[in-house]
Amino acid sequence: MKAHNSKATLNEELIVKAGKLLGVKGYYTDIKAKVADNKTIIGRYHELYRVEQAFRVSKSDLKTRPIFHFKEPSIQLHILICFMALVISKHVEIKTGLSIRAFLVRCKKITDARLVNQINNKEVMMRVPVPDELKKIIGKIGLPH
Known part of the structure; x- marks a missing residue:
């Protein structure tokens, strides 16, 4: 649009130029x-x-959030930690064929329980058995399970 003395007109030259560049x-x-x-x-x-x-x-997925750092080493460390989490998640995705979200959902089903016998004060740790499907997935990454 061009305005001359409060009269608006179309910029025909610009319209032609835009038409020629359409898709470029x-x-x-x-x-x-x-x-x-x-x-x-x-x-x-x-x-x-x-x-x-x-x-x-x-x-x-990795729950990284902005953190207010004021010194250069702290800023660099925060970026490094976020980047390493990203690299590891990409490695997991490539090796397993799953998204990092799907991998984490499966892994979060493995839980530990700490039981304390009140009589003899002995502690027992228990873990939910790792499903065979998850063992195969973890095996693709090369981690012990």
Whole structure:
């Protein structure tokens, strides 16, 4: 829209230009052509959604929340812990074929109980048996069960 003396008119030039560019997408980067060609850059851009998805997953499934740190080492450690949790969750997903949420739901069914005999004051630990399905899943990761 153009306005001349409070009279609005359509910007025909802009409409024509927008019509010509309809469906055209551009990528801007400072990466040199000898480092990465156009196909590689476009491919990496299309993979960007995976990074965004990973951070959505890390915040919800891994319960990472913003924490207020004021010193650089604390900030770096917090980022490292969140990143390591993300790496481990991705490793679990790749090895098991399950989402991290589905894996955690299955693992949370394993519970421990601590029983204390009031007469002799002896403590007994009991664990719910690990289901065979979960043993197979844990075996894919290479953890003892």
